Amino acid sequence: MFVHVPKGALATPAVQVVVSVGRSWMMWDAGRMTLLFVGPDAGAAITSLAVTGTEVFAAAGPRIIRYIRGKEAGQFNSPNKAPLGEIMIFGEQMLALREDGKGMFIWNLATRKLENEIAFHTTFIATALHHPATYINKIIVGSQSGEMQLWNIRTCTMIHTFSAPSSPSPITSLAQSPAIDVIAIGHTDGTIRLHDLRLDEPILQLSQTDGAVTSLSFRMDGPPILASGCSNGSFAVWDLSKGRIAHVQRGAHEKGVAGCQWVQGQPLLMTSSEDNSVKQWAFDSPDSVPRLLKFRGGHHAPPAWVRYYGDDGKQILTAGRDRALRYTSVVRDSRSHELSQGAVIKKALTLGVSSDHLKLPQITAIASSSTRSKDWDDVLTAHADDGIARTWRALEKRIGTNLLEADDGVVQSVCVTACGNFGLAGSSTGEIRMWNMQSGKERRSFALSGTVAGDSKPKIIAQTKPKKKAVKEDRLIQAVTGLVTDALNTRVIASTLEGKLYTFDFHSTKLLSTLTLPSSITALTLNRDSNLLLCICDDLALRLVDSESNRIVRELRGFQGRILDACFSPSGRWVVACALDGCVRTYDIPTGRMVDIFRAESVATSLTFSPTGDFLATSHVDSLGVHLWANRAQFSDLSLRHINEDEPVPDLALPSIQGEEDAIGMDGLELVGEPEYTDLYVSPEQLEGGLLTLTLLPRSRWQTLLNLDTIRQRNKPKEPPKAPEAAPFFLPTVQGLETRFDLSSAQDEALKQSGGKRIDLGDGAGFVESDFTRRLLVEDVEGDYSAFFEHLKSLPPSLLDLEIRSLLSLPHLAAFITALTQRLKSHRDFEAVQAYLAVFLRVHGDVLVAHEELLGGLKELREEQGREGGRLGKLVGYSLGTLGFLRSAGL
Numbered sequence: 001m002f003v004h005v006p007k008g009a010l011a012t013p014a015v016q017v018v019v020s021v022g023r024s025w026m027m028w029d030a031g032r033m034t035l036l037f038v039g040p041d042a043g044a045a046i047t048s049l050a051v052t053g054t055e056v057f058a059a060a061g062p063r064i065i066r067y068i069r070g071k072e073a074g075q076f077n078s079p080n081k082a083p084l085g086e087i088m089i090f091g092e093q094m095l096a097l098r099e100d101g102k103g104m105f106i107w108n109l110a111t112r113k114l115e116n117e118i119a120f121h122t123t124f125i126a127t128a129l130h131h132p133a134t135y136i137n138k139i140i141v142g143s144q145s146g147e148m149q150l151w152n153i154r155t156c157t158m159i160h161t162f163s164a165p166s167s168p169s170p171i172t173s174l175a176q177s178p179a180i181d182v183i184a185i186g187h188t189d190g191t192i193r194l195h196d197l198r199l200d201e202p203i204l205q206l207s208q209t210d211g212a213v214t215s216l217s218f219r220m221d222g223p224p225i226l227a228s229g230c231s232n233g234s235f236a237v238w239d240l241s242k243g244r245i246a247h248v249q250r251g252a253h254e255k256g257v258a259g260c261q262w263v264q265g266q267p268l269l270m271t272s273s274e275d276n277s278v279k280q281w282a283f284d285s286p287d288s289v290p291r292l293l294k295f296r297g298g299h300h301a302p303p304a305w306v307r308y309y310g311d312d313g314k315q316i317l318t319a320g321r322d323r324a325l326r327y328t329s330v331v332r333d334s335r336s337h338e339l340s341q342g343a344v345i346k347k348a349l350t351l352g353v354s355s356d357h358l359k360l361p362q363i364t365a366i367a368s369s370s371t372r373s374k375d376w377d378d379v380l381t382a383h384a385d386d387g388i389a390r391t392w393r394a395l396e397k398r399i400g401t402n403l404l405e406a407d408d409g410v411v412q413s414v415c416v417t418a419c420g421n422f423g424l425a426g427s428s429t430g431e432i433r434m435w436n437m438q439s440g441k442e443r444r445s446f447a448l449s450g451t452v453a454g455d456s457k458p459k460i461i462a463q464t465k466p467k468k469k470a471v472k473e474d475r476l477i478q479a480v481t482g483l484v485t486d487a488l489n490t491r492v493i494a495s496t497l498e499g500k501l502y503t504f505d506f507h508s509t510k511l512l513s514t515l516t517l518p519s520s521i522t523a524l525t526l527n528r529d530s531n532l533l534l535c536i537c538d539d540l541a542l543r544l545v546d547s548e549s550n551r552i553v554r555e556l557r558g559f560q561g562r563i564l565d566a567c568f569s570p571s572g573r574w575v576v577a578c579a580l581d582g583c584v585r586t587y588d589i590p591t592g593r594m595v596d597i598f599r600a601e602s603v604a605t606s607l608t609f610s611p612t613g614d615f616l617a618t619s620h621v622d623s624l625g626v627h628l629w630a631n632r633a634q635f636s637d638l639s640l641r642h643i644n645e646d647e648p649v650p651d652l653a654l655p656s657i658q659g660e661e662d663a664i665g666m667d668g669l670e671l672v673g674e675p676e677y678t679d680l681y682v683s684p685e686q687l688e689g690g691l692l693t694l695t696l697l698p699r700s701r702w703q704t705l706l707n708l709d710t711i712r713q714r715n716k717p718k719e720p721p722k723a724p725e726a727a728p729f730f731l732p733t734v735q736g737l738e739t740r741f742d743l744s745s746a747q748d749e750a751l752k753q754s755g756g757k758r759i760d761l762g763d764g765a766g767f768v769e770s771d772f773t774r775r776l777l778v779e780d781v782e783g784d785y786s787a788f789f790e791h792l793k794s795l796p797p798s799l800l801d802l803e804i805r806s807l808l809s810l811p812h813l814a815a816f817i818t819a820l821t822q823r824l825k826s827h828r829d830f831e832a833v834q835a836y837l838a839v840f841l842r843v844h845g846d847v848l849v850a851h852e853e854l855l856g857g858l859k860e861l862r863e864e865q866g867r868e869g870g871r872l873g874k875l876v877g878y879s880l881g882t883l884g885f886l887r888s889a890g891l
Contacts, residue, residue: 015263018056019272020046025058027070028278030263030270033294035333037070041653047099048087057094059084064096064107076107079114086129088139090153095139101125104141106153116156124149130174132183132197140197142171146187150197162200165193175216175226184226186213192228192238204243210234210250217261217269223286227269229257233354235271237283237290249290250352253277254300254322268293275300276624292345297338299326303619305363306606306626309379309394310370313612317379317394318619318626319363323356325381327394328626330615339379340398361386365414368394372420376438377402380423382411389414389425391437402440406431413494415483418528424492426480432494432504446492446504447511448478482524486531486547493547495521495535501545513550517543523565530572532589536563542577544589556587558594558645565606570613578604578618583649588640595640599649620654627655686828692872695829697793702835704797772803776815784826785819793832804836805843810851813844817857824864830872837865 015030023045027037037056044061051057056067062083064076076094078084083099093115094107104126106116120126120141128142137154146164148171151157165187173186181198192206192213211231219225224240233253239246253273260271267283269290277297281290303320309327316328329335341359348355365382372378377391377400389411391400404411409429416423422443424434432446482495485506492504501515501524519539526533526547533545540563544554561580568575574595575587582603586596602620609616616629632638686693704711772791779785792800807813820840823833841848848854 013265016051017270017272017278018049018051019259019278020049020058021276022046023060025049025056025067027056028296030268030280033278033280033296037067039067039070040072047083047085048096050087050089050094052089057087057089059087059096064094074112076112076114078105079117085126088129088131090131090139093153095129095153097126097129097141101127101144104129104151106156116153118151118153118156120149128171128174130176130183132181133176134180135197140174140183142174142185144170146171148185160200162195162197165191165202167191172213173216175218177218177226178220178224184216184218186216186228188212190230192216192226194240204240206238206243206245208236208245208248210236210248211256214257215259215261219262219267221262221265221267225286227260227262229260229271231256233257233273233275235260235269239287246287247289249281249349251348251354252279252281254354254356292349298336299324299624302605302621302623303626304605305366306608306617306619307366307368308608308610308617309368310373311611313610313614315394316608316617316626317366317368319366319381320619321362323359323362325363325366325379325392327397330628337397339392339394342399360390364412367414367416367423369416369418369420370394371418372437375420376400378416378420378437380404380414380416380425380437382414382425385410387411387427389423391423391440402435402437404433404435404440404442406433409479413480413483413524415485417485417489418487419489422489424483424485426483426494428479430478430480430496432480432483432492434492444509446494446502446509448494448496448502449511481520481522482535484524484526484533486526487528491547493524493526493533495524497521499537501533501535501550503547503550515545515550515552517545517552522563525567527568527572532568532572534566534568534575536566536577538562540579542566542575542587544575554589554592556592556594558585559583564604567607567609569609570611576607576609576616578607584618591642593642594645595643597643597649598652600652601654623654629655691827692830692868692875693828695793695832697832701797702831705800705835706838708797708801708839770803770806772806773812776812776819779819781818781822783822784828785822788819789823789829789832792836793829801839804839807840807844810853813847814854814857816840817854817861821857821861821864824861824868827868830868837861 016036017028017030019026019028023041023043025039025046026035028034029036039056039058042058042060042065046058046060048059049056054068058065058067062078062081064084064087065072066074078096085097085099085101087094087096089109092109094109096105098104102120102125104118105114106118107113108115124147125144126141127144130140132138132140137152138159139151139153141149141151146168148162149158150160150162152159167189169187169189169191171185172188175184177184177194181196182203183195183197185193185195190208190211190213192208194203196203208228208230213228214231215229217227219227225246226238226240227235228238229235233255234248234250235252235257236245237247238244252271254275255273258272258274260269262269269281269283270278271281272278275297276299277295279295280293282293283290299318299320299322301321303318305319307317309315309317314330316330318326318328325339327337327339344355344358348358361383363381364384366379368379370378373395377393379392379394380389381392382389387406387410389404391402391404392398393400404423404425406425406427408431409427411425412428413426414423416437421437422434423437424432426432430448433442434444435442477496477498479497480494481497484493485491489506491512492506494502497520499517499520501517501521503512503514504510505512517535517537519537519541521535521537523536524533531547533547535543535545537543540557540559542556542563543552544556545551546553556575559579559581563577563579566575566577573589575589576584578584580603583597583599584604584607585594587593588595600620602622604618604620607616607618614631614634616631618627618629620627775788775791779788795803807816820833820837823829848858
């Protein structure tokens with residue numbers, strides 16, 4: 001923990017809390033409990049943390065990593081790759097104990113060079129490190145035997161050895177008290193000793209009965225209070241003025257308290273635990289019971305079910321062995337929360353028990369539909385060994401009020417219709433019932449064989465509940481393992497352990513058809529867009545069934561262990577499945593081939609594909625988090641290929657925790673499976689010679705060229721130009737409408753000086769060939785004039801009009817007519833040729849009529865123009881007719 005006190009009378013201190021989450025760390029703002037930074041994967045489990053104002057130091061394996069704003073900025077490497085334990089920042093130096101307790105390393109913070117190394121005696125195994133206040137260059141080292149030593153780190157000499165208690169017990173924690181020379185010592189046997197270092201005398205000895213002491217912290221705002229964390233998840237508050245315990249908060253955490261620390265100057269106690277939570281406890285008075293003020297946490301047991309919620313791909317519902325249902329946001333961590341099951345935490349703190357004892361049984365199935373999430377409950381869950389399915393409201397972060405109870409057996413599968421109005425539940429005895437999600441009233445029931453007992457009308461009035469009948473042995477194989485409905489609520493499909501698929505009419509509950517598969521079905525998934533059923537079978541195969549024709553269309557094999565979960569991709573083209581062999585496989589449905597496979601560090605227990613197709617979310621057998629895998633096909637062009645089972649399977653590390661401000665780029669995406677061959681298709685200039693290709697330039701270019709005279713006329717100034725001021729009287733002028741100076745005398749003088757000779761350019765030099773005419777004349781008269789027309793497309797409309805007007809000689813006019821004709825014959829740039837031809841005829845029409853030598857080219861151009869115009873009309877007419885037919889047929 002680090003407390004930053006800004007300057008100013010009204011400034012409030014900012015408290016930052018850094019906690020370890022395995023191979024990474026998180027920094028929280030204690031005031032709002034918001035996530036500030038997340039460190040990258042350290043490469044090994046973090047054993048200790050140290051914090052300064054702007055830096056975080058984490059010991060992981062044989063190195064200490066220095067972070068600035070969540071980015072790695074340096075490392076301290078131990079000699080001989082020795083694993084490191086507890087670390088401490090001591091002025092300009094970094095201290096670290098060896099994990100085996102046999103020595104200590106000292107580095108310089110600025111240069112990161114190893115300055116000294118201390119080796120302890122073979123009988124002294126160090127376990128804790130502490131710097132007593134006001135002790136210059138000196139530290140206290142605790143050991144497994146309960147003995148302490150005082151060392152001078154500058155001279156690397158031991159100054160004093162403190163005797164061990166009468167009953168030796170390993171030291172787990174050391175803490176500085178507000179009084180100088182007094183420290184608190186915690187032991188694994190629950191003993192807490194207050195010791196005077198100067199006199200080497202014990203002051204007070206306390207003992208807690210809730211396990212080993214994991215951490216100690218003194219309250220620094222006045223009252224003499226000490227807080228101690230326990231290994232069983234409780235923490236104790238001690239009143240040192242009376243020498244007795246003030247309060248024990250049992251069940252504060254589900255697992256042992258990893259650290260507890262008082263906020264400096266405030267009656268707030270921060271605790272963290274291995275149960276994946278950080279909590280703030282407020283003390284309203286020195287002798288009051290601690291009150292849970294704020295907390296952030298996650299699953300403290302690996303989640304077993306992962307399902308995306310909604311259609312935007314930003315929320316995930318997770319459930320695990322900790323009996324909790326959590327809502328996890330993919331885009332912002334502060335939106336993640338656990339759905340409330342009532343005042344469970346308050347009751348657990350009052351009774352002094354774990355909250356897990358008061359929660360609902362473990363969730364075994366989840367179904368949801370966000371269509372009516374703003375109106376009523378939208379999530380339905382089944383629980384282990386429970387005959388009741390329960391509803392939840394995700395937006396209100398709580399459990400619903402409806403209990404959907406089966407008459408017989410245990411609820412094993414649930415389903416929520418696409419409209420969000422109805423929820424279905426199937427039991428272990430083959431019973432299938434449907435309820436209204438808003439009112440919780442039963443609407444229909446479906447029978448796997450024969451007719452439904454009684455009628456299928458709603459049981460609005462029920463006087464007594466029928467007694468539960470004994471389960472027959474032959475009904476165990478009829479346990480409903482999967483339950484789905486189509487997008488239009490026309491059919492209900494159920495699967496059983498018997499290996500059968502039952503299809504019912506949604507409204508009449510009539511059994512429409514049955515299909516027997518070669519093996520038992522353990523799970524069922526429906527793609528509502530393609531109506532394909534995905535059946536997970538016990539014979540290590542996935543079977544795809546067309547629900548409309550009731551036929552098996554694909555069998556996907558290759559698994560080396562029991563299939564745990566499978567899902568469709570949003571497009572319905574892929575099937576992704578995980579199995580006990582640790583591999584995650586992707587199959588292409590049209591070809592029935594495996595196109596991707598990888599093996600993770602731990603077995604994936606559940607997976608779900610994002611509705612937007614960008615991520616695959618997985619949960620693993622020994623991980624508390626949800627891991628996201630990027631879909632490379634969503635971010636880049638891929639060409640998938642068939643992967644044989646005998647090819648080596650790539651081993652991939654689990655996705656690491658990333659900070660909120662880190663942008664997701666292609667550089668951070670791991671390559672999944674084998675590298676794929678990418679074949680990029682480049683479209684030709686013209687798909688087929690019989691088609692007519694238009695130019696790709698905007699339409700405004702041709703409109704501006706055709707109406708350039710109108711635009712110029714419109715842009716003329718409304719007022720006539722003003723006459724210039726009269727020139728001085730001594731400058732001679734020439735008569736006329738415009739004022740011009742008479743320079744004839746100056747020119748005559750220049751001729752006299754040059755000998756009276758004038759330069760004669762001759763008849764052929766009066767015309768200068770431009771780049772436009774040069775490009776026109778170098779083209780092949782039998783070609784398609786591609787280079788020339790590309791040059792025309794690059795010219796702005798005003799310059800193009802000027803170039804066409806500059807065609808003054810008859811050879812240039814004939815060449816331009818030939819270029820237009822040849823371009824029409826190549827079936828390209830049809831509308832561009834029309835615009836050029838319109839300007840050309842408007843400008844040079846009189847010249848073309850007056851010269852018979854241009855008549856042959858004009859006739860050929862007219863014939864080609866009529867031929868191409870007719871072809872264009874036929875193509876457009878055919879397209880319009882086809883579209884009209886499809887529109888009238890409703891296709």
